[in-house]
Amino acid sequence: MENREFLLRRLHSLLGIIPIGxxxxxxxxxxxxxxxxxxxxxxxxHFMANLPFVIFLEIFVIYLPLLYHAFYxxxxxxxxxxxxxxxxxMRNALFTAQxxxxxxxxxxxxxxxxxxxxxxxxxxxxxADFNMMENILSNPLMLxxxxxxxxxxxxxLANGLxxxxxxxxxxxxxKAQRGATYFTLLVFVVLSVIGIRALFAFV
Amino acid sequence: xxxxAKTVIFEIERRNSTNEESYMEKFELPYRANxxxxxxxxxxxxxxxxxxxxxxTPVTWDMxxxxxxxxxxSMVINGKARQSCTALVDQLEQPIRLQPMKTxxxxxxxxxxxxxxxxxxxxxxxxxxxxxTHDLGEGPRMPERKRQWAYELSKCMTCGVCxxxxxxxxxxxxxxxxxxxxxxxxxxxxxxxxMNKDARLNAIMGEGGLASCGNSQNCVESCPxxxxxxxxxxxxxxxxxxxxxxxxxxxxxxxx
Numbered sequence: 001m002e003n004r005e006f007l008l009r010r011l012h013s014l015l016g017i018i019p020i021g022x023x024x025x026x027x028x029x030x031x032x033x034x035x036x037x038x039x040x041x042x043x044x045x046h047f048m049a050n051l052p053f054v055i056f057l058e059i060f061v062i063y064l065p066l067l068y069h070a071f072y073x074x075x076x077x078x079x080x081x082x083x084x085x086x087x088x089x090m091r092n093a094l095f096t097a098q099x100x101x102x103x104x105x106x107x108x109x110x111x112x113x114x115x116x117x118x119x120x121x122x123x124x125x126x127x128a129d130f131n132m133m134e135n136i137l138s139n140p141l142m143l144x145x146x147x148x149x150x151x152x153x154x155x156x157l158a159n160g161l162x163x164x165x166x167x168x169x170x171x172x173x174x175k176a177q178r179g180a181t182y183f184t185l186l187v188f189v190v191l192s193v194i195g196i197r198a199l200f201a202f203v
Numbered sequence: 204x205x206x207x208a209k210t211v212i213f214e215i216e217r218r219n220s221t222n223e224e225s226y227m228e229k230f231e232l233p234y235r236a237n238x239x240x241x242x243x244x245x246x247x248x249x250x251x252x253x254x255x256x257x258x259x260t261p262v263t264w265d266m267x268x269x270x271x272x273x274x275x276x277s278m279v280i281n282g283k284a285r286q287s288c289t290a291l292v293d294q295l296e297q298p299i300r301l302q303p304m305k306t307x308x309x310x311x312x313x314x315x316x317x318x319x320x321x322x323x324x325x326x327x328x329x330x331x332x333x334x335x336t337h338d339l340g341e342g343p344r345m346p347e348r349k350r351q352w353a354y355e356l357s358k359c360m361t362c363g364v365c366x367x368x369x370x371x372x373x374x375x376x377x378x379x380x381x382x383x384x385x386x387x388x389x390x391x392x393x394x395x396x397x398m399n400k401d402a403r404l405n406a407i408m409g410e411g412g413l414a415s416c417g418n419s420q421n422c423v424e425s426c427p428x429x430x431x432x433x434x435x436x437x438x439x440x441x442x443x444x445x446x447x448x449x450x451x452x453x454x455x456x457x458x459x
Contacts, residue, residue, distance in 0.1 A: 002409050003450075009414035010447070080417060081373040086282040087421045095370065095419035163418045169441020172434055 031198035108149035150195035158188035240287035274362030284367035343394035365422035377411030381422035385435035
């Protein structure tokens with residue numbers, strides 16, 4: 001197809017927000033139950049893990065979009081030549097950060113899924129519950145890894161939302177794009193606070 | 204008195220031909236008030252002696268208008284791509300480092316071959332077809348305010364600075380770069396040009412087209428003519444979104 005690349009790029013942009021961005025937001029909010037105590041988190045986690053047709057929800061809302069976004073994203077990240085040293089403008093710095101956080105997130109998310117959902121799938125753990133996260137995060141190195149992972153994810157989503165608005169032609173003028181910068185900065189701060197508060201609730 | 208005469212030091216990345224290894228050569232020249240990079244290069248051409256006192260070949264570079272409208276004299280000056288005619292020595296940190304824009308094939312020294320930009324303009328059909336088998340008469344009028352706005356886009360001189368600054372224009376990608384994209388917006392804005400809008404939009408929806416932009420926005424920061432390149436790209440993103448749906452859902456209406 002003549003415009004294959006165009007459609008693949010648009011799909012990459014769309015999937016980053018819908019469903020992956022929505023899923024991440026939901027995931028961080030559910031995690032936030034941990035701040036209200038162990039049983040509160042376990043109830044929420046149990047509810048999510050026992051949704052009807054949960055395996056299909058996971059495959060079509062999480063795994064497939066995430067795998068596509070990750071692998072096509074790696075291709076995008078490795079086909080750019082970073083020059084933020086010479087052209088040190090804010091947008092170029094964010095462009096570079098978007099690619100670095102993307103590559104880091106592929107590693108972080110692979111590890112995170114392996115440690116939690118995968119262990120449940122192979123029967124090493126009954127459920128991804130409060131204890132599981134408490135054990136993981138009792139290691140200060142893992143806590144640091146998770147904090148960096150959460151902040152990388154919220155940054156990648158917030159900045160990805162900014163470029164989604166440009167990629168689909170929603171924000172055009174300099175003024176509109178500047179407004180979107182402030183809005184996505186707010187998204188980044190709010191989601192980071194929610195995510196990090198949840199992490200510290202397990203410590 | 205007895206003060207040493209003021210001099211200017213240039214460090215120039217040189218090579219004899221496209222496939223040869225590059226090397227750096229330094230030159231020290233007497234300072235003159237208001238000199239720019241081109242007048243310094245002319246001075247080196249008059250007296251091609253490097254800083255070690257050895258006679259060398261004169262440095263080659265491209266130039267034409269000397270007033271930042273032709274786009275020929277673009278080069279990388281102290282790390283950033285710009286026109287050498289408007290690069291004033293007084294405003295540059297020394298030693299002044301001159302390099303060719305290596306995004307393009309380097310012909311020799313600072314001369315690059317910008318053919319790919321002109322090929323891209325052909326690829327995106329950046330012209331307005333007016334020929335018919337008979338006299339088609341006058342085209343529709345363009346509102347004066349629209350003309351004034353379009354004039355800004357028409358200032359593009361194909362200088363290549365935006366391609367050099369763009370992180371997505373490189374040898375791993377076939378991205379055509381910001382300049383030809385903005386020309387699509389210009390041609391599509393023209394009342395006669397708009398009659399072939401869909402052809403240009405479909406052209407930039409092809410390989411190496413609009414979708415390869417990663418929004419680093421270096422182009423708009425670097426453009427010597429102040430063309431709103433990123434606004435053009437975002438506007439084309441909206442136009443191609445509509446075009447994509449028209450193509451996909453099979454509307455037969457392609458021209459407004």
